[in-house]
Amino acid sequence: MPYLLTSSLLFLAALIIIYWIHNQYHLDVVVESATSPANAPLISICIPARNEENNIRACVLSALGQDYPNLEVIVLDDRSTDSTLTKLNEIASHDSRLLPISGTDLPVGWAGKPHALFQASAAAHGEWICFVDADTFLAPNAISSCYAKALETHADMFTTMNEQILGSFWEKVVMPLVMTALSVGFSPRKVNDPNSRDAIANGQFILIRRSVYDSIGGHEKVKDQIVEDKAISEQVKWNGHRLIVADGRKVIRTRMYTDLPSMWEGWTKNIYLGLSDHPAMLALGAFGATLSLLAALFLPLWPLLGIKWLFNGGAWLAVVVIVQSLSVWAWLIYFRVRVNRGMKISAWYALTTPLGAGVFAAMMLTSAWKVLSGQGVTWRGRTYHSK
Numbered sequence: 001m002p003y004l005l006t007s008s009l010l011f012l013a014a015l016i017i018i019y020w021i022h023n024q025y026h027l028d029v030v031v032e033s034a035t036s037p038a039n040a041p042l043i044s045i046c047i048p049a050r051n052e053e054n055n056i057r058a059c060v061l062s063a064l065g066q067d068y069p070n071l072e073v074i075v076l077d078d079r080s081t082d083s084t085l086t087k088l089n090e091i092a093s094h095d096s097r098l099l100p101i102s103g104t105d106l107p108v109g110w111a112g113k114p115h116a117l118f119q120a121s122a123a124a125h126g127e128w129i130c131f132v133d134a135d136t137f138l139a140p141n142a143i144s145s146c147y148a149k150a151l152e153t154h155a156d157m158f159t160t161m162n163e164q165i166l167g168s169f170w171e172k173v174v175m176p177l178v179m180t181a182l183s184v185g186f187s188p189r190k191v192n193d194p195n196s197r198d199a200i201a202n203g204q205f206i207l208i209r210r211s212v213y214d215s216i217g218g219h220e221k222v223k224d225q226i227v228e229d230k231a232i233s234e235q236v237k238w239n240g241h242r243l244i245v246a247d248g249r250k251v252i253r254t255r256m257y258t259d260l261p262s263m264w265e266g267w268t269k270n271i272y273l274g275l276s277d278h279p280a281m282l283a284l285g286a287f288g289a290t291l292s293l294l295a296a297l298f299l300p301l302w303p304l305l306g307i308k309w310l311f312n313g314g315a316w317l318a319v320v321v322i323v324q325s326l327s328v329w330a331w332l333i334y335f336r337v338r339v340n341r342g343m344k345i346s347a348w349y350a351l352t353t354p355l356g357a358g359v360f361a362a363m364m365l366t367s368a369w370k371v372l373s374g375q376g377v378t379w380r381g382r383t384y385h386s387k
Contacts, residue, residue, distance in 0.1 A: 003309065004317045007302075011324040015331055022335040025183035027161060027247035029192065033141055034148035040070040043143060043207075044124030045132055048116035049088070050078035052134040055255070057087050059134050064095055068143040071097065075134075076120040078103045078112060099123060113203070114228045118219040129213055131206040135255050136162065142251040146207055149246060156212040156241035157233065159201040160248025161188075164343060165255040172345045173356040174263060175256070180339060181360065191233075191245045199237040200245065203229030204254045212241050227270055260359075265378065268367040296358030299329065 045063045049056050056075070063073045077085040077100060088100035103119055106112055121129055130143065150158035164179070166172045190198035206229065216235040225231035237243040257263035302325035310318035336350035370376060376383045 003314075004320060007306070007321040007324050010302075011328060014328045018328070018332050018335060021180060021184055022339070024187055025180070027188050027245070029149065029153060029188075029244055029246035031145050031149050031160060031246050031248045031251055033250065034145040035141070036068045036144040037148065040068060040147075041127040042125060043068065043071045043128045043130055043147065044121075044126030044210075045071060045073045045130045045143070046117060046120035046124055047073070047075045047132050047134055048078055048113055048120060049075055049080065049084050049134040050112065050116070051080045051082045051084060053080075053082040053084050053087060055135045056084050057091065058137055059132070060088065060091055060098060062138040062140075062142075063132060064091075064097060065140050066138065066143045067140050068147065071143065072099065072124070072126065073097055074099045074101065074120045074123050076101050076103050076116045078116040079105070110223045111226050111228065114219040114223045114225060117228070118223070121213065121218060124210070127210055129208055129210055131203065131208075133204045133254065136204045137253045137255075139251040139253075142248075145251050146205070146246075146248065150207055150244070153244045153246075154242050155207075155244040156209050157201065157236045157243050158207040158246065159229075159233070159244070160205045160246050160252055161202055162204055162252040162254045163249040165253055166343060166345055167255070168259055170260040170263060170359075171257060172340075172349050173352045174260075174359050176336070176339050176343050176345070176349070177353070177356045177360050178267060179343070188245050191237075191243060194237075194242065197238065199230070199233040199243055201229040201233035201243070202245070204256075205248060205252055206232075208236070212236060215239070216241075264363060267363045268370065269378070270367075293358070293361045295332075296354045296361060299332070299354050303329070 047059060047063065052059075060073060060075060063071075075088050075098065077088060085100065085102065088098070092098040092100050101119060101123060103116055106115055110118075117131060120131075128147070130146075132138070146158060146160065149155075164175055166175055186198065186200040190196040191200050216232070216239055219228065219232065221235055222228050222231035233243055257266055303322055306314075306318050306322035306325055309321065314321070332353060333350045336353050337347040340347055340349050
């Protein structure tokens with residue numbers, strides 16, 4: 001009976017937690033296809049690039065291929081050691097709208113990406129600035145559509161959650177779980193609510209009024225922040241400006257990582273440092289890591305323990321435990337299939353949930369250990385330490 005009672009409590013808790021986790025992602029603002037406006041203000045697309053030779057051509061050509069009639073494209077080469085700058089100069093020789101800039105050495109007190117964006121924005125002339133990551137690719141109507149939605153929602157800063165291009169096995173195993181975890185930590189509805197202090201932005205695509213950007217101090221205000229997109233969104237919202245996060249999957253695609261090592265480096269940088277200044281969110285992150293470990297270690301064992309008990313004389317009590325464990329599995333698989341379909345990957349990857357949960361928990365715990373132990377985190381050949 002104690003085994004059955006324990007299993008029943010876990011059964012009820014699992015059903016509630018799984019449902020709650022998978023019902024936090026409410027992107028009510030959706031970017032729909034829109035044509036370019038008649039009176040189009042200049043928009044400056046600013047792209048930071050550090051060792052992005054594999055992405056930079058496709059990214060820049062997608063930016064230059066916009067149907068929006070009035071734009072400039074500025075790419076800040078952040079001391080790349082590969083062929084990034086060579087490729088930029090080659091494109092610029094055929095299109096005068098592209099301005100490649102060679103970045104300066106990183107000053108003391110600055111993180112790499114804020115400094116790159118600071119330099120790029122200094123060369124921008126637009127009424128709006130659009131920050132786009134080098135691993136992000138815009139559909140031809142992306143700027144027109146996002147600009148139209150920004151005006152419609154009265155946004156001063158408009159950011160999107162994009163379609164994630166997932167190619168390798170590990171991307172398909174881990175990334176859907178990471179995106180689900182982020183939706184729990186940062187509710188889009190709360191971010192879009194001007195009465196809430198919740199603020200988040202996706203650095204892959206940020207459209208911001210130049211006047212607002214200057215009024216908050218630009219990236220110089222968040223110069224030491226590694227997760228600079230979240231930091232600058234807080235400056236925007238906390239200073240009374242309108243922040244909107246929208247579903248941009250119809251017009252923007254991103255390939256964040258291509259394999260497990262790059263994904264490990266990127267998320268161990270972001271996960272902890274994105275939460276470290278907020279004790280409540282850090283506690284939620286620790287709770288998420290614990291749940292992930294439980295999912296990775298216990299979920300596969302639960303039905304096996306029930307079967308073992310059945311063969312050892314557990315009779316109908318063991319059958320109940322088996323049914324409970326399989327019901328939790330079915331409930332979880334149902335929600336993971338929905339997530340995977342939304343991210344355009346095979347529903348079969350739902351079966352890898354325990355494996356992905358284990359990797360996610362390991363990334364969270366490794367990231368926390370690196371920062372708390374003073375080792376810092378490494379990104380793009382630079383090592384950063386928390387304050």
